[in-house]
Amino acid sequence: MPIARFSPFELVLLQSHSQVDTATLLLQAWLLTHRDNVSESQRYRRLAQEAASFGHGHDLGPLMRIAGQRDMQAIQLAAEVLRRECTAGQGLAVMHKAIAVATDDGSLSLANHYILRFLADLLGIAPATLDTLFQELAGTPLAPPQDLSRDAYWREHNPAHYRRQAEQEAEQARARAEAQQAEARRAAEQQRRQQEHEREQARAHRERQQREREHRQQQQERQRQHHRHRPQASTPPPDRTLRALAVLGLSRGASRSDIRLAYRRMAQLHHPDRVFSQSERQVALASQRFQRIKKAYDYLMQRH
The missing domain is CATH 1.10.287.110 (DnaJ domain)
Structure with missing residues (x-):
């Protein structure tokens, strides 16, 4: 009978003293991985601050690695644990901590905007309640998420992509220009060789006139051999x-x-x-x- 293999997060849950606390910590780590301008060590310290009051009883390193790898199966399992085990009061407490973790520096990344709304829906928290809770904790309203389908949004939030795109287009233009120059050089070299070949043929023709009858049969044989041994046309890719x-x-x-x-x-x-x-x-x-x-x-x- 095959031995069941557990995922890294399932192993952490099996070792945990409180699966709800462990699931909450993984979702907080997930929020921290989507914070802008936050180093790995800062994420770990922030998660450790949250974990100080929890009863999970295991190391935080595996949770940070799972969140950093964006393991969506683990995220889904953590969400299922919270949905199944949390009471309404516990859900509000989890939401409170999630907002705090996502907005420590006063800003909210677009990814965390969606994650907070996902958690609120998971925990049965109404949008109006989420808006009120966010306003109280962050001091600013929770604005509707921006439309990611608009080009103007990405030009504002990801200008590096458009710079790279312009650089790629410039590189492609340079490559095309270099290819055209190389083709022109090849054509000029081919023409020079053709002219040289024609001059050589003219000299050889004058010499062949004296030996033509003598070598006609031998030349025909060479041509037949040449046709028999000529390489076949290359096959298409x-x-x-x-x-x-x-x-x-x-x-x-x-x-x-x-x-x-x-x-x-x-x-x-x-x-x-x-x-x-x-x-x-x-x-x-x-x-x-x-x-x-x-x-x-x-x-x-x-x-x-």
Whole structure:
């Protein structure tokens, strides 16, 4: 009979003196990982302050690692523990601590905005109650979340992405210009060689006129041998190469630089972290899409 394997968080729960406290601490660690401009050591110290009044009886290191890895199965299990075990009063206390952890520096990240609303819904706390509690603790109203689908939002909150995009476009333009220059040099070299070849042919023709009859038969034999041993035309790339190029939005003949640039662009657009706050199915689909992009990139880089 196979031995049951427990996840890291399940092992922590099994060792805990209070599963509710352990689940609460994991969700607080999850909030801390989404705090802006907070170091790892600061997160750990802040969590330790919260844990001082808890009866969990285990080290906080595993919880910080699980939260840092964004283990959504562990988060879901912690949420299930709170939903099942917390009373209404305990739920308000958990919400109070969550708001405090998320707003220590007076600001609230967009990710934590959604996490707080998720916790309130999980614990059965009405939106109006959440707004009142947030106003009392943070001193500012809990504004509606911004629309992430608007380009203006991302230009304000993630300007680095647009700078990188402009740099990538400039790099692509430079690569195209360099490719055009290289093609022009190749064409000029090919023309020079063609002219030299034609001059050589003219000299050889004058010499061949004297030996033509003598060597005609031998020349015909060489031509027959040449046709028999001429290399076959190269086969088109296998279907897997074409599929990998299609995944990255490229066509046949793409260079290593094209492949690398396409991968960076696709990875930034489809990385699972960009949809972490959405449903599990959307996160899973994003992960599968990112894996296809990574596999296509690895295969093409090995082929070039």
